[in-house]
Amino acid sequence: KQEVTQIPAALSVPEGENLVLNCSFTDSAIYNLQWFRQDPGKGLTSLLLIQSSQREQTSGRLNASLDKSSGRSTLYIAASQPGDSATYLCAVIKGVLKTSYDKVIFGPGTSLSVIP
Amino acid sequence: EAGVTQFPSHSVIEKGQTVTLRCDPISGHDNLYWYRRVMGKEIKFLLHFVKESKQDESGMPNNRFLAERTGGTYSTLKVQPAELEDSGVYFCASSPFGTVDYTGELFFGEGSRLTVL
Numbered sequence: 143k144q145e146v147t148q149i150p151a152a153l154s155v156p157e158g159e160n161l162v163l164n165c166s167f168t169d170s171a172i173y174n175l176q177w178f179r180q181d182p183g184k185g186l187t188s189l190l191l192i193q194s195s196q197r198e199q200t201s202g203r204l205n206a207s208l209d210k211s212s213g214r215s216t217l218y219i220a221a222s223q224p225g226d227s228a229t230y231l232c233a234v235i236k237g238v239l240k241t242s243y244d245k246v247i248f249g250p251g252t253s254l255s256v257i258p
Numbered sequence: 259e260a261g262v263t264q265f266p267s268h269s270v271i272e273k274g275q276t277v278t279l280r281c282d283p284i285s286g287h288d289n290l291y292w293y294r295r296v297m298g299k300e301i302k303f304l305l306h307f308v309k310e311s312k313q314d315e316s317g318m319p320n321n322r323f324l325a326e327r328t329g330g331t332y333s334t335l336k337v338q339p340a341e342l343e344d345s346g347v348y349f350c351a352s353s354p355f356g357t358v359d360y361t362g363e364l365f366f367g368e369g370s371r372l373t374v375l
Contacts, residue, residue: 174362185368235362250300
């Protein structure tokens with residue numbers, strides 16, 4: 143059974159710091175991994191998608207890495223800003239074939255506060 | 259292109275009443291998923307449609323929950339009768355199916371917040 147954990151559960155940093163959020167999963171047979179952001183009372187916004195054949199993806203100040211063999215992904219946020227404050231969720235997507243169904247397992251999230 | 263839309267954004271009902279949540283996926287997306295997040299817990303899978311067929315409903319908590327996707331377009335999730343523990347945020351997501359460049363990326367709606375009093 144796939145389990146996804148995220149460390150830390152909460153993080154508070156001063157503005158401008160670089161930070162790393164961690165995601166671990168128990169079953170390395172994943173199709174891809176997706177990082178989301180959730181603002182209070184809002185839906186999930188996709189940040190980065192890493193396919194199982196990839197090692198990392200970058201978008202602006204965000205960089206996500208994936209190490210399937212060790213069951214880990216990290217989300218690196220450079221030069222953090224108060225607007226980055228939100229809950230960050232990782233989700234592993236398990237699909238064997240492109241025509242098979244997928245099941246998405248979410249981690250519990252990391253609540254990030256960036257202090258001005 | 260419109261994203262995934264959900265209605266209502268917030269519903270407050272009394273225990274024992276019925277509520278129906280609606281999700282309109284992105285046009286052309288065959289995969290439709292329902293998830294929910296109850297207070298303090300992580301987001302949990304409820305069920306998965308491929309077009310109008312229920313592919314996986316292993317996450318549905320009990321028979322008070324009924325999901326439909328007639329015609330393979332929008333989906334409804336009915337809770338009848340609602341209980342206090344059903345309170346939470348219900349998310350819908352969609353993704354395309356079986357295309358050459360299929361990545362499995364999920365696109366989420368804003369969620370429907372359900373409060374059962």
